[in-house]
Amino acid sequence: MAVYVLKKGDLEKFLLFLGKQGELIAPVKKDEVRFEPLKDPTDLYLDEQTYIPAKQYFFPQEQVLFTFQDDMIIPVVAPIKKRIFFGLRRCDLAAIQHQDIAFGEHNDPHYKKLRKSTILIGYQCTKKLHHWCFCGSMDLPDFYDLMFFEQEHHYQIDVGSAQGETLLKKSKLCRKTVVRISKEQKIVPDTNLLQRKDLGKHYSSKAWDSLVKKCISCAACTTLCPTCYCHEIKDDVPVSLKEVQRKRTWSSCQLKEFSGVAGNYTFRESRSSRFKHRIFHQLQYFREKHGVDLCVGCGRCIKHCPPRIDFIKVINKL
């Protein structure tokens, strides 16, 4: 598709322009880097991977699905505002695509509602943002409305959709170029860390034990993972016994209660089965079902795992 050019000095103007087109959400650094509404363009922070991925904007930590009273269902009505995301990395973008697949499978209306009316603007990493970035092993797609490629004095902007191009034209800050984005530009150097193999053959390997032994089942890995979509659904009954809220809340396969069912039975009782389930769902099962890995190689689940359990090393040795 077409490629445009924006002068580096015009980025702030461009962000101000975006802020007028909808709610602008971008990486901001406080104690950690998070995707937050960008109030001032100088708050934009692109030097680190965000600690918290962007998934909460489409799949919130806690969401009221509907309210009910007696036999009446009262849907949640909230105006949907247009949201523009800036500064999503290739891994962040692919993660959104993978969640689209996961929630799309059952045509989830709650996800869909928050996901539509969004514009995704990416920012290609020129170098890996931390030691465990392994996006280069994951064969990530082009999934964006626009993607920024940083050059010395300007940005090349790769157009990914018609709504992206319309936005660029409207800004009147960019000019079209005949230059094309090369394949190499789309790959971050030194990020091909994980050897891909058929994990199905290695489920019973003893190699996992050394990792499981260190795991404290804190679920940081799945909570911070941009693709994990597991949740629980509970009813919140107020004292008035009226207007009961049905809520969806993030959960995790690392927790024992997650696989608990009626009759006090727990499918994945052992820590080992829970630990392996995460790795296998991310790097094997999802691909078997949907033809693409769930994992996007962002490495957050290693970087922020308190005992820093590095499954890359173990998988490479299998």
Place this chain on the structure above:
Amino acid sequence: MKSTKPTVGFYSITGCAGCLLSFIFNEKEIVQMTKLVTIVSFPFIHESAEIKEVDVAFMEGLVASPEDEEVLKEVRKKAKTLVALGACAHTACIPGYRHFVPKDSYARLMYEKLHKIKTIEPGPIDKYVQVDFTIPGCPPNKREIIKSVVNLCLKKQLKNYTSPVCVECRRNNNRCLLEENRICLGPITRGGCNAICTNSHFECWGCRGPTDDMNLPAFIELLEGKGFTKRDIRERIIAFSGQKNPKVLEVLP
């Protein structure tokens, strides 16, 4: 006509009354709640300390004196369901800390001088009587108390939150305090508090008691790797819930 509303009583033994206050902080809901239940006893409201027959008794405090034990047993006898309310009742909490301290180091200083105070080994209430349900926390979450009452009225099965505090802490987008080299007991502590401490950048001290699923050796190894001594870790864990975590004394003698 006799009311068919369930009767509820609140009782208190050694404790700070913070758990009862937590309940009172539900100002709006309490009024609505009286449509569902009749409160027959509440220390701040009813002058009489008479222990009546009730459907559900909420017991605040730990057993630290012979009187505590008597009151507790009487409440148990008269209640169909007994709920341990708060950390003192659940784990013996901070007042139970003396359980881990050699007795001659404090008895001489405190209790022997004050002849009137009779003391026994401090312990959570389930050391003395059967407890049907526990609302953990120091103080307990006010919503959780109200929810338990509603669920008891609806005859729903009461269920405790079992996942570690980290789950709620991470959900709240907090930066992890372990990354700042601070001892945070979130990974081994039952959640349900919405990570109220770590939300304010304060470490989790484990007031809701240990999770069933904790991986204590791995957690200790993790903290030792950050430079903490066995003693640092032991002291932190026993402060609020040592009596509910006997494994600590096995691994950290």
